[in-house]
Amino acid sequence: MICTPAPLSVLALAGVCLMCLETPALAGGAVAQSAASPDRLRGEQHDYALPAQPLGDSLEAIGQLAGVAVLVEERYARQLAPALSGRHTVLEALRRLLDGSGLRIRQTDGEAIVVYAPSVAGPARAPAAITPLAAGDIPGARSGGADFSGYIGRVQKALLRTLCASAAARPGAYRLALQLRLDDGGHVTRMRLLDTTGSGQVDAAVTSAIQGMDIGVPPPAGMPQPVSVLLVPGGTHCPAPRRPAE
16 A cells, blocks of 8 residues: 655755655555556556646646655746646656656656756756745645645755765765655654666765764654655755865
């Protein structure tokens, strides 16, 4: 059985995107994992009645209905998505939402889908400036009468602080999807890479840095877990390395 409470999207500081969703990856055994297989995403149909709204809200609704983490960068989550109605598979629904947007979908495994913009050939350009979403404006930050926005901000800061402190894991040059689970004290106790940066060394550095990470305070009661995280290339808020004193 897949438990899918309302997903909590955390579109964080530039370079990091999170989505909280109870998915089978860390919630159960082989039976639960097979329920979110790629074949299910292609074959199992759901009824949709989504209005025209920000893309992030539509992706959140699809993820909740299908029990799969759908991750997207915050700059694209703010784009207006068309209305969607009818009975479709998850992949069909996503393709209809993204038609004409230039965005594509990539399955990292049976439990996660990344929505991304393909690289454009040509001279390299500096990443466009991004205005981070306020935690309270993130889709799902306030749902079911609960307000997780304060804790979202803490997770954002802890992730960037932790990754920026590691030279090998410093974000900005790679894309990586992962899932983590917090204990009652606010420490990361389990972590799972959903794909790879293409470098085993970077993958290992990210895993080492985040495993055991301390958010500083316990997660609020009822906050959905595990937390799915998308690290994206582009500008980050890492401070410049300090020069050694002369």
